[in-house]
Amino acid sequence: MTSLFWCTNCLNMSTRPRIQFDERGWCNACQWMERKASMSWDGRQKELTELLDRFRSTSGGFDCVVPVSGGKDGSYVAHQLKHVHRMHPLTVTVRPALELSLGNQNLLNFIHSGYDHVHVTPNGEAMQKLNRYGFIEKGFPYYGWLISIMTAVIRTALNYGVPLIFYGEDGEVEYGGSTETRDRALFDIEYMKRVYLEGGYQKVFDLLDIDESHTYFFRFPDDAEVADRSLHLTHYSYFENWDPYRNYLIAKEFCGLQEQDEGNVGTFTNFAQNDQAFYALHTYLMYLKFGFGRATQDAGIEIRRGAMTREQALNLVRLYDGHYPAEFLEDYLRYYEMTREEFDAVLDRYANREIFEKIDGRWTPKFTPGERFEW
């Protein structure tokens, strides 16, 4: 018998990749939250100071790269590094497909609040091919963009001779997944390839017949290019108690962040992931594959920070999760060059039939969120 269950503290599901549970039924994100509550951050703050002092620029050049989208987390990290730690960050945005106007406005507000910024637009034709391939073959609707936010950021750092890259949070550690980097500040390109890309992608370029000259921002630099250069990758969340809501408040106050006027598709929050239309499809596919959507993720964060009870969260999850992203459907079809039938056929490919059944043309869960389900 196979079963599906939920973390007994938050609502992370047993289907979440790389998740583990302890004897109480708590997931590793909740165990980490528990440890964070009582751990001293002094040691890690000291590590941060040492790291920053080691690389701090005294010549007016950039000393760290911060990937940003104009959203709360990147803006927060850039703000802390520049204004609290007196670093000289170069902020970098990799332009997604199907940008949203609110996201663009937020990015402009952020840049104009006083940051040096590079906007990278990877080849659009290659991006479209990779995104379409990812959607069909992997169920990742913005596969090309996911690759480029790693590769293009690393290339930008190398090209500007910046030795340090600060990502925001370590999603694996904060939200449940691999604990490999929980107690380690720095990570490398190999870790990135393994965990975030879940295996290789080199062969895809050949398969899709993408012109080599269009792949620059989608490829990691050769080992030789990196080997003799200093490049250190880290997550800001390693050094302090990461709190997405606090990030939002800081970004709103200092970096011009605005929220969505109407609610977001598939969740109860309106202050996260407002930069691209594909995020709603990404979380819908996540829902079809694993049984949890955007609301479960958001609710888990709120529970772990003590701002919501599990019952309250369950109620929101039942209301919001699994929302078909009809709002952006026309955009998706145009971008992927697909008919509605073809598009839905791709979704059907990823729906986990053990936990979903199709009723009136929509995938409907056989389970009730929060209640153990066996088959």
Next chain:
Amino acid sequence: MVVRIVDYGMGNLHSVASAFRHLGCEASVTSSPDDLKGAEPIVLPGVGSFRRAMTQLNRDGLTSALRAAVLDDGASILGICLGMQLLGEHGVEDGGSAGLGFVRGTVTRMRTNLEPDAKIPHIGFTTLEGCSGSLFEGLPSEFDAYFNHGFCFEQIGDARVTSRSRHGQDFVASFETDMRVFGTQFHPENSQAFGLRILENFLKVA
């Protein structure tokens, strides 16, 4: 001492102001950010939609004035009903909006999981349970207070919950923090003698 009652166009201002005047305290009703400077106590009343209230507060420059008064000038604040909810971080009503963020909590629609027949919104006198803390000084640990709301906090991450109540579900009826941020989901100004005592207690610690 002058109690400053914030007028952002959505309040039960009159009854709150007259309750304080009844206690012999000067109460000024204001919608000007400048009037919120300094450490005199502030009362944030309110009835209606979280999101509309925040839109009004933001538009009138009151959000930053309230943050400055409480966080920089050390003014104590009492939020009543919707005013209490606005002290939290986020309300999900109408697509969601940020609150003032003095306490870590999310305001959600009331459920009826414990009492399926309960009518929402919750209107009327209901028992407060486990009353404690400075607002309840000299009061019994259980008594009835007047409520009128359809949304609530179920939990607050970083405040002391000083009473709870139940209508359809269990919810936070009042809280306080070390920064002297107070909230009551019920209306002390409409809760007879015990309610007046709560306002009096607020003035004592404010």
